[in-house]
Amino acid sequence: MDKNRQGATASYVVLVVCVVLWMVLPAAVHRFTQEAFAEFQAPALHLAGKGRDLARYWELKSRDKEEILAASRDLARANAALELQLRRYDDVRKENLRLREMLRYNPPGDFLTVVARVAVRDSTTWWQRIVIRKGSDDGVRAGCPVIFSDRVVGKVAVAHHTTSEVDLITSPSFRCTAFLEGDEANRIVLVTGSPGRGLAAGRAKVSAIPQDYFHPVGSAPKVVTTGLGGIYPAGLVLGNLDGAERTSQDGNFKEAGLSPTRDLFSLQEVTVLVPKYPSAGELLLEDQARKRLDELR
Numbered sequence: 001m002d003k004n005r006q007g008a009t010a011s012y013v014v015l016v017v018c019v020v021l022w023m024v025l026p027a028a029v030h031r032f033t034q035e036a037f038a039e040f041q042a043p044a045l046h047l048a049g050k051g052r053d054l055a056r057y058w059e060l061k062s063r064d065k066e067e068i069l070a071a072s073r074d075l076a077r078a079n080a081a082l083e084l085q086l087r088r089y090d091d092v093r094k095e096n097l098r099l100r101e102m103l104r105y106n107p108p109g110d111f112l113t114v115v116a117r118v119a120v121r122d123s124t125t126w127w128q129r130i131v132i133r134k135g136s137d138d139g140v141r142a143g144c145p146v147i148f149s150d151r152v153v154g155k156v157a158v159a160h161h162t163t164s165e166v167d168l169i170t171s172p173s174f175r176c177t178a179f180l181e182g183d184e185a186n187r188i189v190l191v192t193g194s195p196g197r198g199l200a201a202g203r204a205k206v207s208a209i210p211q212d213y214f215h216p217v218g219s220a221p222k223v224v225t226t227g228l229g230g231i232y233p234a235g236l237v238l239g240n241l242d243g244a245e246r247t248s249q250d251g252n253f254k255e256a257g258l259s260p261t262r263d264l265f266s267l268q269e270v271t272v273l274v275p276k277y278p279s280a281g282e283l284l285l286e287d288q289a290r291k292r293l294d295e296l297r
Contacts, residue, residue, distance in 0.1 A: 098269060108233050111273040114138055119163065121265050128171040128193065130154070132270060135162045143231060145273045151237045151261050152176070152225065153270050164272070168264050169193055169204045169238060177228055178206070178238055181221035183213055188226060191238050191258060204238075204258035209245055211254060223258060233273065237261055 107113055116134035134140050136159045144156045146166045154168040167173050174193040179186050190208045206223055215221040220240035227234025242257035 095268075107271075107273055110276055111233065112139065112276060114140055114272040114274055115269060116140075116164070116272055117269050118267055128168040128264075129157070130166050130168065130264075130267070130270075132164050132166060132272070133162070134272065135160045135164050137161050139274050140164050140272050141274065144275070145232045145236075146270050147236060147273060148262060148267055148270050150235070151239075152232065153264060153267065155231070156272065166270070167193075169258070169260060170264065174204070176232060176238065177226045178223045179226055180206075180209065180213060180215070180223060180241070182216045183210075187213070188228070189223070191223060204260070205255055206241060206258050207248060207253065207255040209254040209256065211247075211252070213245075213254070215241060215245075220259070230275075 114134050116132035116138075118130050119133045120131040122129040122131070130153075132146075140156060140159045142156050142159050144159075146153045146156060152169060154166045154171065154174060156164050157167045157173065158165040169176070169191065171193040174191075176191045177188050178191045180189055187210050188208070189206050191204060191206055193204050220242070222240055223238040225232040225234055225236040225238060239258045239260045242259035245254040245256045247253075248255050
């Protein structure tokens with residue numbers, strides 16, 4: 001027992017002496033010892049890595065060709081699924097950007113907003129229309145302005161129960177008064193749609209431009225709504241003047257083309273501004289319809 005105790009004591013003494021020497025020795029000795037140990041175990045690490053690579057090689061070598069082909073087909077299907085998922089994420093990102101842009105505009109308090117998705121696009125040479133998936137059952141009425149963000153898309157032409165037909169600003173039936181950017185007098189101009197010639201797409205034009213109006217140099221002036229007439233709120237963007245002004249046929253005014261600020265036929269969602277209170281024209285039509293109904297009775 002005494003010999004065992006003496007041996008254990010000697011072991012502890014040797015351990016303490018080694019720890020003290022390790023702490024007392026300079027840093028150069030520590031680095032040398034670490035480098036020596038790393039170089040000592042490096043061959044064993046290389047050998048273990050090469051052994052794993054060799055085992056993996058023979059494992060793949062021993063596989064059947066059909067098994068490898070099946071694995072490649074599974075990998076191709078997984079890659080296709082990942083590509084579809086990436087496209088789905090990209091569509092969600094684009095939809096998020098569209099909705100953020102649409103909700104950027106705060107309509108006046110006299111209007112209610114009805115968000116609708118575009119169902120059909122009709123881009124014939126005469127009529128420029130889209131059909132949206134909201135109708136009279138959702139409160140949409142004929143004559144309601146249709147916008148995207150703070151930009152005018154068109155006007156509701158016909159409101160059915162669950163769908164509505166919208167005349168775009170390039171449709172010949174579209175009419176709207178506007179102001180020109182840079183005109184400090186705020187003189188009123190007229191924005192109308194015009195049919196395309198042949199297979200060309202429809203366009204919009206600005207007429208009744210004063211002769212003494214000159215747009216700012218270096219940028220296409222904006223054309224915004226006046227808010228007169230009770231249909232369109234003031235300040236909505238109709239587009240930009242496209243090209244130089246030219247003298248009208250009567251020689252009293254100038255006219256120019258109107259370039260919409262957005263591709264109207266690439267829209268997927270729009271916002272319908274529904275007036276909270278009926279206009280004077282709607283009240284007059286209701287009175288006339290009521291009188292006709294009384295006459296029929």
